[in-house]
Amino acid sequence: MTFFSNGTALIIGGSSGMGFETAKQLLQAGVKVEVLGNNPNKLNAAVDELSTLGEIKGLQIDLYDIKAVEQLAYSIASKDTHYGYLVNAAGYFSPTPFVEHTIADYDKYHDLNKATFILTQAVVKNMQRFGGGNIVNIGSMWAKQAIKATPSSAYSMAKAGLHALTQHLAMELGEVNIRVNAVAPAVVQTPIYESFIAPKDMQKVLASFNDFHPIGRVGEPLDIAHSILFLLSDEASWITGTIMDVDGGVMAGRN
Incomplete structure (x- = not known):
C-alpha cells in the first residue's frame, strides 16, 4: 500500500489495542506517527516499543478534560506539521442494562464523542491548510445491531453517532480532498473489555464469543488495523463515507 510521504x-487512542496496531503498521509503511493516550505508563511503553519501527511521538491527554482537549485542538489547527492521517481509536465499553444506566455512565460515552468531534475538527482545519488528508473512525457493530448478552444502549448511541459523523464529513469534505471512512468491528481482543472483565479471565470470556462470529473466532487488533491501513492508503482513493464491517461475518449472520 502507498501513502503520501509528507503526512x-x-x-487518538494509540497506546493499545487497535490504535497501537495501526500505529505499528503505519510506521512500517514509512509514515511518521503521533499517538495520544491517557495512561502515561502505557503510553511510554507503547512509544518505546514503536520507536524501533520509525519516527514516533507520544502525547498524554485525558479526553474527558475538555480544557486540555480544547488546548490541544488549538495547537493542532495551527501547527506546521501536516496531519495527513487521523485515526479516532479511543473507546470505552462497559455493558449496562438500560434501566440501570446513570447520567455518569451516559456521559462516559458521549463526552468521549465530544472530544473526538473537537479534535477531528482541528485536524480537518490542519488538513485543509495542507491540501487534504484521510480520516478513519473506529465505530462498532453494536451501532448497527443490538446484542442482548451485552446491553449497550448508551455505547451504541455514541457509536451510531460516530458512524453518522463519518458520512456527514465525507459529504462536506470531499471537495477539499479529505476522505472520511469508518470500520465497525465486532468482538476484538483489546483492553477495552477490562472495564468489566478481570484480566485473568479475559482469554476465557472472549473465547466464549468465538462461535458468535461465522468465521469462528473473535478478532485480533491486527485484523482491524489492516482494514484501517487500507482505508488510509492511496489504494482506497475512491472510497469515502463507508462504514466497513470488519466483524468476522457477524452482520451477514450468526451461527
Missing part, C-alpha cells in the same frame, strides 16, 4: 498520522 504525519495522528492516532
Whole structure:
C-alpha cells in the first residue's frame, strides 16, 4: 500500500489495542506517527516499543478534560506539521442494562464523542491548510445491531453517532480532498473489555464469543488495523463515507 510521504498520522487512542496496531503498521509503511493516550505508563511503553519501527511521538491527554482537549485542538489547527492521517481509536465499553444506566455512565460515552468531534475538527482545519488528508473512525457493530448478552444502549448511541459523523464529513469534505471512512468491528481482543472483565479471565470470556462470529473466532487488533491501513492508503482513493464491517461475518449472520 502507498501513502503520501509528507503526512504525519495522528492516532487518538494509540497506546493499545487497535490504535497501537495501526500505529505499528503505519510506521512500517514509512509514515511518521503521533499517538495520544491517557495512561502515561502505557503510553511510554507503547512509544518505546514503536520507536524501533520509525519516527514516533507520544502525547498524554485525558479526553474527558475538555480544557486540555480544547488546548490541544488549538495547537493542532495551527501547527506546521501536516496531519495527513487521523485515526479516532479511543473507546470505552462497559455493558449496562438500560434501566440501570446513570447520567455518569451516559456521559462516559458521549463526552468521549465530544472530544473526538473537537479534535477531528482541528485536524480537518490542519488538513485543509495542507491540501487534504484521510480520516478513519473506529465505530462498532453494536451501532448497527443490538446484542442482548451485552446491553449497550448508551455505547451504541455514541457509536451510531460516530458512524453518522463519518458520512456527514465525507459529504462536506470531499471537495477539499479529505476522505472520511469508518470500520465497525465486532468482538476484538483489546483492553477495552477490562472495564468489566478481570484480566485473568479475559482469554476465557472472549473465547466464549468465538462461535458468535461465522468465521469462528473473535478478532485480533491486527485484523482491524489492516482494514484501517487500507482505508488510509492511496489504494482506497475512491472510497469515502463507508462504514466497513470488519466483524468476522457477524452482520451477514450468526451461527
